[in-house]
Each structure stands twice: as C-alpha cells, then as structure tokens.
Amino acid sequence: MSLIPLLSTCLWFLLVSSFTGANEADVKCLGNIRSQVKDPNGYLSSWVFGNYSAGYICRFSGVTCWHADENRVLGIKLSGFGLEGEFPIGIKQCTDMTALDLSRNSFSGALPYNIASLIPSVTTLDLSRNQFSGEIPTGLSNVSYLNTLMLQHNQFTGQLPPELLSLGRLTRFSVAGNQLTGPIPRFNEQHLKIGVDVFANNEGLCGPPMDACVDPDEDNMIRFGKMGAAVGAALFAPLVAFLDSFVFDGRKKKQGVIRHRS
Template sequence: MSLEDPLRQLLSSWDFSNNTEGFICRFTGVECWNADESRVINIHLSDMGLRGPFPIGIKNCTSLQVLDLSGNRLTGQIPSNIADLPYLTTIDLSKNNLSGSIPPSIANLVFINVLRLNNNKLTGQIPPELSELYRLQEFSVANNRLSGQVPIFNYGVVSKKSYANNLGLCGAPLRPCNHENHVVAI
C-alpha cells in the first residue's frame, strides 16, 4: 500500500522519472543537505491531505532530522523501525488517524527534541523508556486512547496538557495511580 494524495499537492513535483543525483531534493516538502545530493534531512508534509499507511520508504532517509507528517489522514501503526533514523530531532505525527501502541524503540532516538503524537488513536501505555530521552523539550500525546502510568521525564518537559483527554493515564503530573488493584499476593 502507498500514500494517497487526493488533493494532488505533491504530484506536480514528485516525479520519479528523473533519477539523477539530487532529483528528490526538488520534491515539495523535501529538504536535502545539499541540492546536488539525495541526502534528505527534512520532510515537511503537514496538512497535505495525504492518506494511507505510514510511508515505509522513509526508512531509507537515513540522514533525516525532521519528520513532519502532521495534519494528514495517515492510518495504521507507527513503525518500530522509525528508530533506524538515528539523527531525528523532530517527529510530528500529530492530527492523523494512527493507531496501535507507541513503539518503545523511539527511546533509541537520542537526538530527539520534539515528539508530537497528539490527536491520533494510539492505545496502550506510553513506553517508560521514553523517559530516557534527555534532550526532549516538547512532548505531546494528548487526545489519544492511552492508559497506564506516565513516564517520569527530566526537566519538566511535560505538563497535564501533554496528556489531555487520555482518561486512562495516571501518575505525576496527572492524578495518582490507584495501585490497590495491583496488589500481588505472596
């Protein structure tokens, strides 16, 4: 399956018939390290009306630093191999229809500063491993279907607003978790 472009905002510039070095750098929403190379560093495709599953070809953009696919109609899960893009500093997948759980592998993205996953249909717990993202400055998972205890982040990068409308979440800065139901008999 591939990404659909019903508004035809990309078709005019996304022409794969010319495969000379650097051709991809002329695509709408794509920025490269150098215009004559095909080393993609930024993808900004927000609010383009794109729909379909998360584009798996992004895994080939191994120099990628910014991935902004917000405000589209992406479906399916966030792939765990997103962590194979080691230089990512910003991931904005907000305002889509993504479902499933947040991949714990995101914790391997040691340069990540911004992680916006709000306004999707994500379920399950927020991986506790994300608390190890020491460079994280902005984090939002608001308006999903998440549950469980929230990770403890350093430097106060999250507020109640970061978790809004996930009724199953608990732990600081939210309401305390009720551990009475989790008593283990000895």
C-alpha cells in the same frame, strides 16, 4: 583520440557515477514514499522521477536537502497534505534525514515496532493529528537524537512506554488527545517541561501532573464499600419505612385516646 581528453572523459564519468550512486538511496526513498501513500489532493504531483540532475529532488514539495545541488534529503515536511495510508516504511532509505513531519494528515494503523531503524538520525518527529492506533512502540526510545516528539491527537492505546525516559534530549513532547492508560513515567524536567496539556484528554492516564493513580486493591475496597453501602441501604429501607409507619400509627392511636378522654 589523445590521452588527455580520454582521461578527462573517464574522470567525468566516474565523478558523475559516484555522485549519482551516493544519492540514489535518497531518490529511491522518496519514490517509495510516493508509492506507499495515497495523495487524493495531488500535493505530491511535483514528485516526478527520472531527471537525475543535481538537486532535482530538492524541488519536490515538502522536501529539503542538505545542499540545493545535491540529492541528499535533510527533511520531509508533508503537514496538511491530506495523505492517507500507513507509516511509509520506505522512508528508511533517507538515511541522512533529520526531520520528519507527517502531521495533519489521515495516516492510520500502528507505528512499526522497528521505527528506530527507519529513522535513526531524526531529531524532529511530528505525527500529530492523524489516526495512528495501537501502542506507542518502545522502539521510539532508540531514536536517540530526538528532541521533538509530537504524537498528540491520534488513537494510541495502552501505556506510555517507560523506555521513553531514555530520550534525554527531548525539549518538546505531547501525547494529548489519545486513549492512553496507566501511570505516567517520571520524565526528567531539566530540559522538558511537563504540564497537564502534554497528557490532556487521555482518560486513563494518571500520576503527576495528572490526578493521582489509585491502587487497584484500594480501588476495589472503595468500590466494595460503596456497593455494601448501597446494598445495606436497599435492605434497611423497608425496615426504616416499617418503623416509621409503626411510630406514626402509635402516635395516631395515642392522640385518639387523648381526644376520647377529653
């Protein structure tokens, strides 16, 4: 075998190995997601692994790539697939992913406290209309490239982390339809327009643009005052009734005397 064909074969082998290794993490990422979620409707049936041809994962349902011939995930959009399970932590290996949309599914459980380390480069995160619960992790504030954060219509509890104020790139944001409580952080409205609809249907949230927060001491005083008024009314009601009866009887007797004299 001559030297030139041998060198060409070795070079081709090195290029293929390098290419496969460079995208192996993305392939494993999707494989982990596939194994970590339940897919009762079979929408992920196109996620068949083992091909390893150029860009084969780019043909998976809900997956977009940086280039059609490169197994490098740009975004994952699985909205309305009917998927179940917890937030798939295997997504961490899609290190170049910039968009994640898991909306309109049946995901549940708490979001990982270290979520920023799982999706560090994401600019769009849509987890709306699921069943996620627990507190919104402060770690979301470390996903520093976020410009869209949609958490509405879940079951999140607790307060809105004030750390979210550090997300200066946000242009779209919603936590409507959860079970959040406490004061709303003062978001910078230079890029992010904050209206009532952003926080609607969270009975415990207060502060602009919702109803003003009530100081706990003031609230207790108001409640105490109302309680005192109720107790006072209950105590004085019999006395008032007695006085009314006494006055009424007196009038009757007086009228009887007048008639008798007549």
